[in-house]
Amino acid sequence: MIGFGVVGQGLMRLLSERGEEMEARLGGKLEIVKIAVRDTSRKREASVDPGILTDSIDEILDDPSIQIVVELAGGVDEPAAWMRRALESGKHIVTANKAVIAEKGEELIALAEEKHRFLLFEAAVAGGIPILRVLREALTGDRIVRLHGIVNGTSNYILSRMASANLAFEPALREAQLKGFAEADPSLDINGGDACHKLAILARLAFLADIEPSAIPTQGIDIVSARDMEFALDFGYVIKPLAIGARLNGALDLRVHPALVPVDSHLAHIHGATNAIYLEGEHLGPVMFSGEGAGAYPTAVSVAGDLFEVARAILSGSDDRATPPYGVPLRALKKLPQLPAEELKTPFYLRLTVEDDAGVLADVASALARHRVSIETILQTVDDEEGIATIVLLTHEAFEHAVGAAVSELSRHSALREQPVLLRIVR
Amino acid sequence: MIGFGVVGQGLMRLLSERGEEMEARLGGKLEIVKIAVRDTSRKREASVDPGILTDSIDEILDDPSIQIVVELAGGVDEPAAWMRRALESGKHIVTANKAVIAEKGEELIALAEEKHRFLLFEAAVAGGIPILRVLREALTGDRIVRLHGIVNGTSNYILSRMASANLAFEPALREAQLKGFAEADPSLDINGGDACHKLAILARLAFLADIEPSAIPTQGIDIVSARDMEFALDFGYVIKPLAIGARLNGALDLRVHPALVPVDSHLAHIHGATNAIYLEGEHLGPVMFSGEGAGAYPTAVSVAGDLFEVARAILSGSDDRATPPYGVPLRALKKLPQLPAEELKTPFYLRLTVEDDAGVLADVASALARHRVSIETILQTVDDEEGIATIVLLTHEAFEHAVGAAVSELSRHSALREQPVLLRIVR
Numbered sequence: 001m002i003g004f005g006v007v008g009q010g011l012m013r014l015l016s017e018r019g020e021e022m023e024a025r026l027g028g029k030l031e032i033v034k035i036a037v038r039d040t041s042r043k044r045e046a047s048v049d050p051g052i053l054t055d056s057i058d059e060i061l062d063d064p065s066i067q068i069v070v071e072l073a074g075g076v077d078e079p080a081a082w083m084r085r086a087l088e089s090g091k092h093i094v095t096a097n098k099a100v101i102a103e104k105g106e107e108l109i110a111l112a113e114e115k116h117r118f119l120l121f122e123a124a125v126a127g128g129i130p131i132l133r134v135l136r137e138a139l140t141g142d143r144i145v146r147l148h149g150i151v152n153g154t155s156n157y158i159l160s161r162m163a164s165a166n167l168a169f170e171p172a173l174r175e176a177q178l179k180g181f182a183e184a185d186p187s188l189d190i191n192g193g194d195a196c197h198k199l200a201i202l203a204r205l206a207f208l209a210d211i212e213p214s215a216i217p218t219q220g221i222d223i224v225s226a227r228d229m230e231f232a233l234d235f236g237y238v239i240k241p242l243a244i245g246a247r248l249n250g251a252l253d254l255r256v257h258p259a260l261v262p263v264d265s266h267l268a269h270i271h272g273a274t275n276a277i278y279l280e281g282e283h284l285g286p287v288m289f290s291g292e293g294a295g296a297y298p299t300a301v302s303v304a305g306d307l308f309e310v311a312r313a314i315l316s317g318s319d320d321r322a323t324p325p326y327g328v329p330l331r332a333l334k335k336l337p338q339l340p341a342e343e344l345k346t347p348f349y350l351r352l353t354v355e356d357d358a359g360v361l362a363d364v365a366s367a368l369a370r371h372r373v374s375i376e377t378i379l380q381t382v383d384d385e386e387g388i389a390t391i392v393l394l395t396h397e398a399f400e401h402a403v404g405a406a407v408s409e410l411s412r413h414s415a416l417r418e419q420p421v422l423l424r425i426v427r
Numbered sequence: 428m429i430g431f432g433v434v435g436q437g438l439m440r441l442l443s444e445r446g447e448e449m450e451a452r453l454g455g456k457l458e459i460v461k462i463a464v465r466d467t468s469r470k471r472e473a474s475v476d477p478g479i480l481t482d483s484i485d486e487i488l489d490d491p492s493i494q495i496v497v498e499l500a501g502g503v504d505e506p507a508a509w510m511r512r513a514l515e516s517g518k519h520i521v522t523a524n525k526a527v528i529a530e531k532g533e534e535l536i537a538l539a540e541e542k543h544r545f546l547l548f549e550a551a552v553a554g555g556i557p558i559l560r561v562l563r564e565a566l567t568g569d570r571i572v573r574l575h576g577i578v579n580g581t582s583n584y585i586l587s588r589m590a591s592a593n594l595a596f597e598p599a600l601r602e603a604q605l606k607g608f609a610e611a612d613p614s615l616d617i618n619g620g621d622a623c624h625k626l627a628i629l630a631r632l633a634f635l636a637d638i639e640p641s642a643i644p645t646q647g648i649d650i651v652s653a654r655d656m657e658f659a660l661d662f663g664y665v666i667k668p669l670a671i672g673a674r675l676n677g678a679l680d681l682r683v684h685p686a687l688v689p690v691d692s693h694l695a696h697i698h699g700a701t702n703a704i705y706l707e708g709e710h711l712g713p714v715m716f717s718g719e720g721a722g723a724y725p726t727a728v729s730v731a732g733d734l735f736e737v738a739r740a741i742l743s744g745s746d747d748r749a750t751p752p753y754g755v756p757l758r759a760l761k762k763l764p765q766l767p768a769e770e771l772k773t774p775f776y777l778r779l780t781v782e783d784d785a786g787v788l789a790d791v792a793s794a795l796a797r798h799r800v801s802i803e804t805i806l807q808t809v810d811d812e813e814g815i816a817t818i819v820l821l822t823h824e825a826f827e828h829a830v831g832a833a834v835s836e837l838s839r840h841s842a843l844r845e846q847p848v849l850l851r852i853v854r
Contacts, residue, residue: 014568014710021635024759025567122565128711130565138549138557140452141441141731142724208448266717269696283441284555284728287718290693297569297710304568318745332451 001035002057002082003073007096007123008035009046010300011070011307025308028315034060036073061085068118068310070303071095080104087111087119092319094306096123096299102197102213105204109325118313118322120306125198126151126275128298129291130305135205136327142281144206147245148426151198153273153293154182154189155221155241159258160271163229163238169222181273181294191220192241192256199243202277203254204326206245210333211254217341219257228351228421231392232260235377237349238268242426253339260349260425342401347376347425349394350403352410353418356382356389360415364391367413371406373398388417394425428462429484429509430500434523434550435462436473437727438497438734452735455742461487463500488512495545495737497730498522507531514538514546519746521733523550523726529624529640532631536752545740545749547733552625553578553702555725556718557732562632563754569708571633574672575853578625580700580720581609581616582648582668586685587698590656590665596649608700608721618647619668619683626670629704630681631753633672637760638681644768646684655778655848658819659687662804664776665695669853680766687776687852769828774803774852776821777830779837780845783809783816787842791818794840798833800825815844821852 001008015022015030023029033052040053060066061082069086071079071093079100083093084107093112095101100108101121112119122132126149135144150156154176161172173190176182188194200213221241232239237260246253261267266288270276275293280286292298313319326333354360361380368375378393395403407420428435442449442457450456460479467480487493488509496513498506498520506527510520511534520539522528527535528548539546549559553576562571577583581603588599600617603609615621627640648668659666664687673680688694693715697703702720707713719725740746753760781787788807795802805820822830834847 010710011568018568018570021570021755024635024755128566128714130561133565134557134561137736138560138732139555139728140735141438141445141728143445143448208451266696269693281724281728283437283724285719285722285725287555287716289714289716291714292712295712297708298712301566301568301708301711305565308567309564312750313745316745316748318740318743318748321743321745323739328448328451 006296010296092118098124116320123302127293146280148278149243152195192218203245209336251339349423351421352391355415371402433723437723519545525551550729554720573707575705576670579622619645630672636763678766776850778848779818782842798829
């Protein structure tokens with residue numbers, strides 16, 4: 001094992017608590033022989049034989065008796081280098097590191113395939129939900145056409161608290177940090193970067209497509225305010241941090257952004273730090289998986305599942321015929337074009353804060369009409385004291401570029417008091 | 428393939444539509460070489476080479492070139508006999524037949540283990556939800572302590588329609604039959620027998636316990652009326668057809684019955700013919716899986732997933748080291764005692780229809796008090812014209828035997844006009 005933080009300690013506990021059952025499952029024994037840590041003298045909650053702790057990763061990578069490396073250290077370049085060495089020397093790898101798989105996955109997986117070694121990373125996406133295994137093995141009879149996920153627990157926690165406790169963004173974020181959901185630097189959670197990594201991995205498996213995270217349009221949740229939550233609810237929607245993938249006209253529509261979903265939809269009920277993945281196949285109707293997305297134990301359970309798979313293969317002598325991580329060899333992944341944002345048609349939510357002047361509402365309506373964006377519902381409220389009006393509207397399905405052009409026009413309107421807020425609606 | 432109804436035809440379509448991807452996944456080809464049907468001349472929707480149809484099952488079982496038998500015929504004794512012969516002659520088996528696994532599983536699985544053959548039955552429980560694979564492989568790092576399922580789509584459809592359209596039981600059942608959810612003889616759906624079979628299979632996997640379906644207390648949904656739906660909703664609950672399994676004091680609490688669940692609970696949002704499985708582990712928080720529970724394609728997708736697993740093992744030369752169907756060898760399943768119903772403590776819903784006489788409410792309250800059942804909420808409504816009062820109450824947690832004794836006393840009360848309705852509340 002490389003790294004021995006909360007997940008590593010959770011894993012050790014799972015393995016030690018259930019030794020007997022594990023042997024019944026495997027017909028053999030898993031033994032943790034070395035754990036590489038930065039500081040071997042540091043006090044840890046888990047009781048561990050100090051003899052197996054080392055501060056030298058080489059002791060693991062150069063030990064030919066070690067068959068599986070479990071990477072739980074985090075980072076990108078360093079772990080990628082360790083994984084490369086481990087694979088070169090014939091070791092299998094289990095990791096919880098989504099960044100390394102999203103960004104260096106191609107190279108590492110090619111190497112794993114060349115060396116006929118396992119490289120498994122169930123814990124990298126949606127913690128305790130075994131969604132990668134489900135996509136890789138269980139649903140392979142069908143062709144997935146749509147995938148909606150809430151895959152970042154921190155953003156879902158923040159938006160849920162903004163909705164349920166009427167908090168503003170900042171206090172909701174601080175609450176998430178106090179509860180241990182958000183990192184000290186939560187920027188990757190909030191700006192959608194983490195969800196983008198996870199969507200890239202999910203989409204490779206679901207669509208058998210070769211996807212770069214950098215090609216996925218990604219929007220953070222910090223544009224959402226408590227007022228938008230309230231207005232959305234008035235219209236029958238809640239705002240959720242979504243990762244979306246869909247096949248459309250031979251292309252892929254991949255996006256990460258907050259969106260309005262109907263209050264009675266599947267994902268609307270996913271609260272707090274919970275993660276969920278919603279799938280539709282060509283033949284299979286909606287399937288949904290939900291559960292804890294992060295935390296020591298959910299992550300450790302997923303790592304253990306992978307570890308057992310590798311161990312079973314080793315014990316049955318078939319570990320040189322590992323299933324490729326994406327279910328098909330890397331070269332079978334197709335380069336599917338990303339659907340251009342302008343071709344995307346979806347209904348929108350738009351909130352404008354304007355001076356309460358006669359004629360502004362008419363200007364808004366005509367700007368939208370000029371771009372052939374038709375309005376489904378519109379609501380204007382006025383704050384008489386401040387002389388400010390808020391116009392909130394939902395559009396019918398409209399092209400993203402058309403709505404964008406109308407909003408860009410409106411954002412130059414002299415009566416505008418705040419930047420317009422534009423959110424997508426996903427039904 | 429034995430049997431070529433809607434599932435078989437769906438499977439054939441999945442396999443033929445996705446030949447190229449299948450080969451990329453398997454590194455080899457799956458070929459359907461024989462399909463045994465009752466009547467080879469019958470017209471079928473799927474286009475199929477008539478040369479592969481046969482009315483002789485022996486042609487499949489005696490053909491040494493056939494490696495996998497897919498049993499989709501239904502029944503118990505006949506398919507059990509075919510499976511025995513197939514395993515004896517070294518073939519692997521994939522089936523969607525829950526009855527044969529629930530009732531003859533022990534013998535067949537023992538044989539499969541002895542012969543080192545696969546016997547897979549993902550499609551037998553919860554259609555398109557790969558819950559067996561998840562329990563067998565993905566969540567093995569944790570110890571499952573609780574499992575709540577909606578595993579019979581017909582009963583969930585009926586109860587959902589009773590709640591949403593205020594239908595009585597009979598019209599809701601007829602609607603389910605018209606929509607093709609319920610069988611012409613829907614008794615196994617309605618009396619809980621089908622859910623009991625599925626719970627037995629799920630519980631073997633989740634709790635590694637040796638479970639006989641006949642030992643699972645099972646109650647049908649036909650005791651629920653539209654009035655109960657309304658009263659439940661007034662109290663903040665909906666009524667769902669549940670299959671429940673839990674570890675408790677070294678025993679297992681297994682039950683199939685309709686129950687009240689809070690309107691904001693996970694299972695309350697599972698409507699219509701959808702199935703769902705809710706799990707809690709010792710370390711893992713709630714995980715939930717939902718999707719279509721039956722139908723040609725969901726079932727065919729699960730059969731295909733199993734088929735691919737066997738095919739991968741054959742192609743990698745490791746099919747003589749099949750994972751046992753329950754994840755551990757049959758002999759490792761433990762005989763865990765079923766928690767006696769009398770030890771079960773749960774809150775209850777009780778509805779009494781009585782003559783509107785002074786003193787009846789007091790009699791009800793004192794009967795419950797005598798058996799130390801304490802009331803949480805009570806509601807009495809009176810129909811003046813008929814001179815009938817309805818008393819509905821929720822109890823605090825109470826022993827099943829205590830509530831049973833109180834209700835049995837009350838059912839002999841002279842003012843009683845209908846049999847009392849007693850339902851469990853699951854929070």
